[in-house]
Amino acid sequence: MSIKKQYLKTKPVCKVTFRISEKIGNSAGTAHVVGEFNNWDIFSTPMKKLKSGAFTTTLNLEKGREYQFRYLLDDNNWENDANADKFVPTPFGDSKNSVIAL
Numbered sequence: 001m002s003i004k005k006q007y008l009k010t011k012p013v014c015k016v017t018f019r020i021s022e023k024i025g026n027s028a029g030t031a032h033v034v035g036e037f038n039n040w041d042i043f044s045t046p047m048k049k050l051k052s053g054a055f056t057t058t059l060n061l062e063k064g065r066e067y068q069f070r071y072l073l074d075d076n077n078w079e080n081d082a083n084a085d086k087f088v089p090t091p092f093g094d095s096k097n098s099v100i101a102l
Contacts, residue, residue, distance in 0.1 A: 001019065001020055001021055001024065001071070001079070001080075001081040001082055001083060002018075002019045002021070002081070002083050003016060003017070003018060003019070003081060003083050003084065003100060004016070004017040004019070005100075005102065007063065008060075011060075012062060012063050012064075013060040013061060013062055013063060014060070014061055014062075014063050014102045015058055015059075015060055016058065016059050016060075016061050016100065016102070017056060017057070017058045018033045018047065018056065018057055018058075018059070018069075018071075018081070019054060019055070019056045020047065020054060020055040020056075020071055020073075020079070021054055022052045022053040022054045024073070024079065025049065025050075025052075025053045025054045025055045026053035027073075028055070028073040028074050028077070029074055030046065030049075030073070030074055030075065031046070031047040031049070031055040031071055031072065031073050032044075032045055032046050032047060032071070032072045033045045033047060033057055033059070033069055033070075033071055033072075034069060034070055034071070034072050035067050035068055035069025035070065035097075036067045036068050036069065037059060037061055037067050037069070042072050042075070045057060045059065047071075055071075061100075061102055062102070063102050064102065065101075065102055066085075066099050066100065066101045066102070067099065067100050067102075068088060068097040068098070068099050069081075069084075069097065069098055069099075069100065070097055070098060078095070080096060080097070080098045081098045084098035084099055084100060085099055085100055085101040086099045086101070087099060
């Protein structure tokens with residue numbers, strides 16, 4: 001899993017590319033990135049499956065903020081991004097959310 005940040009000089013946003021590796025993606029049919037940036041809507045941000053088996057999507061997110069997020073594979077398996085900037089406990093107390101700081 002990986003996160004790539006590209007700050008835009010002309011806009012107050014950062015292009016963030018979320019990627020799920022082939023190793024994890026090959027076993028999944030679908031993947032979504034779900035988080036504060038889409039009100040935790042599990043269907044609003046589908047990721048594209050690449051020929052390699054990896055999944056990817058790019059979002060424009062507002063700079064100067066932090067966003068909690070997780071990946072949802074096959075509509076029922078939650079995964080964190082090991083390359084997140086930090087991790088915080090979920091409101092449910094049984095796991096953690098990934099956090100990206102921009």
